Amino acid sequence: MFATILTTINLNPLLALIILVALIFLAWNLTLHWQVYQTGKKIKLMFKGTKVADLEGVIFEQIKRLRQTEKNLAELTKFSRQVEKMAQSSIQKVGVIRFNPFSDTGGDQSFSIACLDAQDNGFTLTSLFTREGTRIYTKPIINNESKYPLTEEEKRAIGEAIGTKNKSKVKNQKSK
Incomplete structure (x- = not known):
């Protein structure tokens, strides 16, 4: 059968050309169908979950x-x-120092706390424990300075809050 087709093609070159063109169109048609199928899958994926058609x-x-x-x-x-x-403007830095201010009381029951914001503004809170009672003092801190004299413990608490152990960076405004 295949031999008869080949002899027919040899006898009629126009028929061979028509068959060749038909095969090319068939291949082209299959390629287009494949592309349409792939595009359809992408469109379905894009429309998935939408109410729009x-x-x-x-x-x-x-x-x-x-x-x-x-x-x-x-x-x-x-x-x-x-x-x-x-x-x-919120408290971001805190330093705490415990100490014993008097030799007649036992332990480090007194403390100084420094609470500062990003610009080193805030306050110190100092509690002094004595045999007679506890005294609490607070001092405002503005730009790492106070208009009131600071104790060494308050300076250390501020230094701890700002991340430096060097108390020379902590100043009293009055000492200028």
């Missing part, structure tokens, strides 16, 4: 979602700036 509707839906996302991002940026501003 056309491409234009999907695009408009995506634009609407993008605008909402941009709006949400702007609100989050604004909120983030507010939180950052609030955090700058």
Whole structure:
């Protein structure tokens, strides 16, 4: 049978050309069908979970979602700036020093605490324990300085809060 087809093709070159063109078109048709199938899979994936049945509707839906996302991002940026501003004025640095100010009392029951924000503003809180009772003192700290004389323990607490053990960086405003 195959031999008869070959002899027919040899006798009629026009028939051979028609068969060749038909095979080329068949291959082209199969390629196009494969591409349409792949595109259909991608479209189904894109439309999955949407109520819209056309491409234009999907695009408009995506634009609407993008605008909402941009709006949400702007609100989050604004909120983030507010939180950052609030955090700058919140207590961020704390130093605690325990000590015994008097030889007639036992243990380190007295303490000084320094609470500072990012700009080294805040306060010191000192508690002195004596046999008669406990006294508590507080002093404001502005830019790492106080307008009241600071004790050595308060200076050490401030130094610990700002991360330095060198108390020479801690100043009394009156000593200037």
